[in-house]
Amino acid sequence: MHNTLEWADIVIVGNGIAGLTTAVEARRFAPDTRIAIITEQCHPTINTPALKQFAIGRLTQEHLLAYPAGTERTQRIRMVNARVEEINAQDKFLGLRGGYTFGYGSLIIATGSRPNGLPAHLPGREFDGVLTLHRLQDYLDLLRRLDGVESAVVIGGGAHAIETVMSLLHHGVEVSWLIRGKSFLSHMLDHTASEMILENTRNAGAKIALKTELSGIVGRVGSVVGVITNHDKMIPCQLVLVCTGTSPVTTLAEHCTSPMMHGSGIYVDDQFRTSVRDIYAVGDVAARKDPQTGVYETRAQWYSAVLQGRSAAAVVTGHHELATQSMGVPWHATHVADLYMLTVGNPLRMLEGATIVTDHSKNKYCRMTVIGDRLVGYLSIGTAQPDSLAIKSIIDEGLSIRRIKKALLKGEFDARKYFSQRRSQAALDMVTSGKIPVVKPISYPMAPVRSFPVVAHHPSHAPIIAAQYGPAVHSSTTSVSTVSAIANMKTLHAETFDTSLVVLSSLADQPTMHDLERDTRPSTGNIAVPSRKDIESMLLPLPSRTVTRSLWSYSDKTPAVKARKSSFPPPEQRQSEKTNFLL
Structure with missing residues (x-):
């Protein structure tokens, strides 16, 4: 038996941007749900990309807040300052330092990453300075x-x-x-x-x-x-x-009473579920499958962490239709002196059937990886800033670049004009044909990657080791019988939902401090003005227009979400459900 100090429907470990975003969104979806964040951090959630601006004196500490001061209190999110040392997945409670415990209905691991630092054997690494x-x-x-x-x-x-x-x-x-x-x-x-x-x-x-x-x-x-x-x-x-560089903090996966699959990150599916039922992972610690290669990778990026937190909150509260089903390819943008650098996807990765197209001048360089008329990787360096989200959308959706290939290569791509023309063409096609166009994302050539096995968490079951990952997947013990038994297991959770209701979400143009990720740069004077408005989410479909997969959606107001009565099934129902997992 254990003495549970407290209990909450949703417990989040870590108050980085992924953890707090999950909590805020979960409160919006489920107004009466008990939500708690357990963290060792002694300060509120900050905008980590803005630290580079803080370092050169262009922002104050108050400007670093990712959400308005007091957000946790106003959203009735319980903050617990403690260290989580283990997870008891069978009885659904966390072991805290000092012998205390904390029970959960659903657990979200948002422990982030730690710096790699210098080698432990390096002489002088402990000197002041x-x-x-x-x-x-x-x-x-x-x-x-x-x-x-x-x-x-x-x-x-x-x-x-x-x-x-x-x-x-x-x-x-x-x-x-x-x-x-x-x-x-x-x-x-x-x-x-x-x-x-x-x-x-x-x-x-x-x-x-x-x-x-x-x-x-x-x-x-x-x-x-x-x-x-x-x-x-x-x-x-x-x-x-x-x-x-950094490495994901996977300590809790290593100290879980049920085997949680992990390697360079905690492996999750498209709904951020781990291999242990009712446990999710988001942010720097979550490793998802790359859509181009099938390899599980983490994304230590602010933008990605926010979207993951929003999607996980939708899933854990039962609003599956509002969850973003794919983060798409990774992207990175920064500003160095008078040059802008943008990478979308992996422009150096050679895929089957791909061709490389480059354009180089004195102050500009562009490299594109193309398969047929589809863009799969993009690299740009120059004095002009490309529209990073538009290019990412083109790759994620597998859109044809036949008419814009030269503009992309020369850095002259007009995203607003391109998507406006696509909307007009789609509307014309619907009027003339009476059919709704279907967008099919590009399928990338890749080696087959096996999904994670499903394991019913019976006491007699040993930890799971995915055969295709070998020693990269860590666990405290190994069972050969478990490995041989996984072939016939299913890879889906029992519940299903209508993927046609999925809507995309974006941070663009939102009145929050998230704008600092793309607006603040080490060598410019363009500092985003911190907003004092309440934070609003963009995960809801817009009532005034049709949501399409080729455009990001924007809105000034977020309609209210009515909480579902059955977001959290009773314990007896949860215990009777089979444990399944999709990756």
Whole structure:
């Protein structure tokens, strides 16, 4: 027996943007439901993409709030400051540090990610002045130190690293940037694109060293005075800033009494369900299947985390028709000095039947991966900012680019005109034919990927190991009999719903601090003005127009949602249902 301290219908672990968005949306869908967030974080949810603006003094701490102050209180969301150490999936309660427990009806894991940091064996990694930038406290520490810093070393080869470099240059700090690989963002950019970005950064004043790693950090009386590289070169500095990427926090999957499938993230299906019934995962920790490759990947992006939180809230409260069924391909946009960089999908990934088309001029480079007349990958670097969501929509929907291929390549694509023409053509086709057009998303050539097995959580069952993942899927124990028994199991939850009711959601043009993700840039003065309005969701269909799969939907007002009486079935009904899982 256990003594449950408290209980809630919906319990969310983690108060990052994915966790809080899930809670706020769940409250809107289910006004009378008990909702709780359990977190170790000591401050409200902040807009993490805006930290780069905060670092250069263009935003205050108050501007970092992702939602208006007091949102949790006004939405009647119970906040519990505690550390969750384990999940008892059979009896549906969480084990908290200190011996306390917390019961749940549905559990959402939104534990986010942790910074990779420096290797544990690296000499000098504990010296004062070595900072790993990841959370608000790290940036507060950085700002307190900048006045006495003349030179700094930045470690890392990704977007976070280059944004940190540009922030330091803004403060007049001399920067040495060490990149382990032979190029910048080697998994996203080809050699030409990488060289454009690096040359632009050099022109801004940074010293860049490729194929360079740290061998050690030199200190004096406990403080950093320099670093030693693998080329035996000493670089004097007073700060070492580590931006070496992140890894999802899958600790709860490892400490669950029922086997929860995970590897580089917790594996979820299109409704963010894990392999354990009534447990979901969203945000940086959730790994979903890439629509182009079938590989399960996490997306450590603000935009994606918000959409995942909204969809999970719709599913967990029984509003399946309002859940976004596909996040589509990943995308990333940033601003480096006077250049805009955009990647949609993976422009470096070669798919069967794909061709590469490029266009390169002095201050502009574009690379497109095309299959037939369908765009599957897009990379753009230049002084003009492309319409990232429009291009993402074209790839996600498998729309033909026959008429706009040149405009996309030259950076002259007019998204508003393109989608307006599509609406007009669709309306004309319906009038002349009397038939509603059907949009078929592109199917990408890929190796077959087996779905996750379904396991009834009987005490005699050992943890599940997906054969196709091998050692990448972790579990405390392994059963050969379980592995051999999964072949004939189904992969669907018992319930079904009408996918024709699915509507797309978007953050664009919403009066919230989410706009900082796309409007604030390290090298411009265009700072998004923080809104003081209440946050409204866009997951509802618009009553004034037909919702189509080719356009994002916008609205100033969100109609009220009436709570469903049967959002949470009684315990006896839940226990009788079979445990099934789809991926």
